[in-house]
Amino acid sequence: FYFRNKHRPFLLFVSLLHVHTPLITTEEFQGRSRHGLYGDNVEEMDWMVGRLLDVIDKEGLKNTTFIYFASDHGGSLEAHRGNAQLGGWNGIYKGGKGMGGWEGGIRVPGIVRWPGVLPAGTVINELTSLMDIFPTVVHLAGGAVPQDRVIDGRTLLPLLQGTVQHSGHEFMFHYCGVFLHAVRWHQKDSGTVWKGHYATPVFQPETSGACFRRGICPCFGDGVAHHDPPLLFDLSQDPSEANPLSADTEPL
Numbered sequence: 001f002y003f004r005n006k007h008r009p010f011l012l013f014v015s016l017l018h019v020h021t022p023l024i025t026t027e028e029f030q031g032r033s034r035h036g037l038y039g040d041n042v043e044e045m046d047w048m049v050g051r052l053l054d055v056i057d058k059e060g061l062k063n064t065t066f067i068y069f070a071s072d073h074g075g076s077l078e079a080h081r082g083n084a085q086l087g088g089w090n091g092i093y094k095g096g097k098g099m100g101g102w103e104g105g106i107r108v109p110g111i112v113r114w115p116g117v118l119p120a121g122t123v124i125n126e127l128t129s130l131m132d133i134f135p136t137v138v139h140l141a142g143g144a145v146p147q148d149r150v151i152d153g154r155t156l157l158p159l160l161q162g163t164v165q166h167s168g169h170e171f172m173f174h175y176c177g178v179f180l181h182a183v184r185w186h187q188k189d190s191g192t193v194w195k196g197h198y199a200t201p202v203f204q205p206e207t208s209g210a211c212f213r214r215g216i217c218p219c220f221g222d223g224v225a226h227h228d229p230p231l232l233f234d235l236s237q238d239p240s241e242a243n244p245l246s247a248d249t250e251p252l
Helices: 036-058 130-140 157-161
Strands: 067-070 110-113 171-176 179-186 193-201 224-234
Touching: 036 067, 067 130, 130 157
Parallel strands: none
Antiparallel strands: 067 110, 171 179, 179 193, 193 224
16 A cells, blocks of 8 residues: 555555454454453554554655544443453543443544644644544645535644634534434633533443443433433533533523
8 A cells, every 4th residue: 555655645544443342352462461351452453553653654754644543432331241341441431332422432532643743742622523534634635625515524733733722613413323412512702511411321220320231322212311401511620420510500
């Protein structure tokens, strides 16, 4: 690939099976990590990404290649083998993969590398979306996004280059399949991020934070609780979504 295209623009999309159940890990990486099979799988993924970056560097393409690394969802809490958790961990964030609106399933880090264009070591605490990849790539290629339909993504370049301070997404809608479960509003004048949940999965057992009895949380039906008015959280103060607000406690 890189011999054929290194002298002209190229787009390389790599969708890794790692780190996803059933955690297929080659023999060479089994037992490498102190964190079991999941850790081994992470280490093998790290090695594969490193091989790609090494080729970019060796071919002298480092300063002309925009690299974006991200996950498509948070850890899957229901994936277990015995006492070993196979699906990752979501830290302070509630819920996990396949849950529609809870932060643990949708809030993932992104890592960007473009030496000579983007400053190293910068941390941006703004929410973007994987939908933003499309307009960003179009922007980098000198094209224009289609004007005959609504494009939900926003180019990431102004945010990454520091010419704007906030993400282009004032509102973001979080679906579980075709069902709207939650929406967030980044209030421009205050910087506060509000999030309302219209539907949430019914956890089994109730306090577990996951749907262990079903194996995966459903998007609709008897496995979902509907909220009217919506469950409301101030994510800027309560990123763990532990304390729902009410009109009594939050007049706004």
